[in-house]
Amino acid sequence: MTTDRSSATVPGRRSTRQRTAVAQLLDQLDDFRSAQELHEELRKRGEGIGLTTVYRTLQSLADAGEIDVLRTDSGEAIYRRCSSHHHHHLVCRSCGHTVEVEGPAVERWADRIAAENGFSQVSHTVEIFGTCERCA
Amino acid sequence: MTTDRSSATVPGRRSTRQRTAVAQLLDQLDDFRSAQELHEELRKRGEGIGLTTVYRTLQSLADAGEIDVLRTDSGEAIYRRCSSHHHHHLVCRSCGHTVEVEGPAVERWADRIAAENGFSQVSHTVEIFGTCERCA
């Protein structure tokens, strides 16, 4: 069995009903969702929670590395609970279905390129978009 | 000799002083810049041009594939005139200084991963961010 991350406290420290609700919802979902979508879903489920709190909680979780953040073409941030090790995503443009992927060679390539050009504090974004079988 | 892209018209069709100014500025710059930065620079140079027009022109150029668009961590769009062949970027977080990079192996890796998971119509984003030597 996996660790129960739903009770993660992250921010300052306290565990509240709202934070638990956000964490649990993220655990259940497998696709990237926007803060507003998550907020709407929580309210739909009867959770009393403010949009501000959702934003704050997501930001804390992201800062703590507990969730991944992507940007849509329109600039909107979308969130998803991910495994903790470094990975990238293969995302369906149509339904948002996501597969975590790895590419050790890509990591090395990025680091090498950056080093060759004198860049430090290197990070990189690698996302693959396409149409999944079900949406094809 | 290369084609004179500074006179690109793109949108509907007409060539105007403003569009030429934006295109020329992009030709001179080698870094990713936000619409507002470009607008400010143009005014600094004495070009009478509205912010709205800058946004519109950049969007048209991007739609036409004449410039590349990236998103900063904060979600802001940044633009840069790029070579037309497929490439990626090594971008300085601090000053926007950019180096175009290539990674044939990465392209193949992305295509293979997508194929293995049954995804079609594959595209990918690969950007490397860091701090360049001058900003370190």
Place this chain on the structure above:
DNA sequence: AGGATGTTGACAACGGTAACCATCACCCCG
């Protein structure tokens, strides 16, 4: 030159996100 049509730009609206801050809930302590 004349005019149809595309373009401009000041301004207002918009949408996502973050700051405020008074009220509230955790949870530690006795």
Place this chain on the structure above:
DNA sequence: CGGGGTGATGGTTACCGTTGTCAACATCCT
């Protein structure tokens, strides 16, 4: 097990990048 200090909440306002609006204007074809 209850009081209270401290961190959390959330309605509201503010922000900021970006886009819509629309009257005035420039371009370019004839």
